[in-house]
């Protein structure tokens with residue numbers, strides 16, 4: 001499922017890529033759902049299209065409620081119980097005649113004492129790769145270990161210590177200038193998932209390949225751990241949770257907060 005060494009890599013580097021038990025049939029069905037849910041490449045002058053907490057396609061709900069993600073999140077977060085937090089589907093189409101480049105930001109910031117607590121007071125994010133992701137095909141770029149450099153800095157600021165973490169995008173330019181490692185790409189095979197924290201400096205990149213790249217994002221927190229969301233996202237999540245609770249299989253509905 002996930003080894004101690006892989007959990008250590010998640011903790012230190014901020015990301016680790018592991019195999020999942022999903023079948024090619026499940027991935028193909030998910031891929032078709034992406035195409036139904038998201039605008040095609042010609043429909044919008046945007047190469048990266050996504051939607052968050054809006055979909056109930058059975059193929060995608062089967063992935064969200066797959067016990068694998070709950071069990072790995074328990075191990076990674078060192079929690080007896082975990083709860084679903086958010087989900088998104090993202091397709092990045094090839095961008096013709098555009099040089100490779102990438103964004104750099106964090107979505108959330110923690111203190112070291114949050115990251116190293118039991119259970120960890122943080123979000124565990126899965127990027128499930130529906131297609132192979134290569135260095136050319138819009139890999140997620142990230143700076144390994146940068147979440148811990150930021151967390152160490154925050155740990156020493158009394159006004160921040162003990163305050164609940166909240167989701168808020170901050171660009172690299174607005175982050176403290178620390179000795180960050182150089183950015184590297186996440187490459188993976190279809191059906192693998194990268195388990196990561198969006199508290200590390202990371203960002204989407206341009207697809208300079210000829211095939212779209214599809215990723216399903218699923219996030220979990222330890223039960224009873226509060227992570228703040230911007231108001232619009234919090235409202236969307238509450239409505240989605242209510243609906244999801246009704247639509248998941250009865251024996252799996254416990255992953256959704258009450």
Ligand SMILES: [Fe+2]
Pocket residue numbers: 105106107198202203
């Ligand atoms: Fe992000």
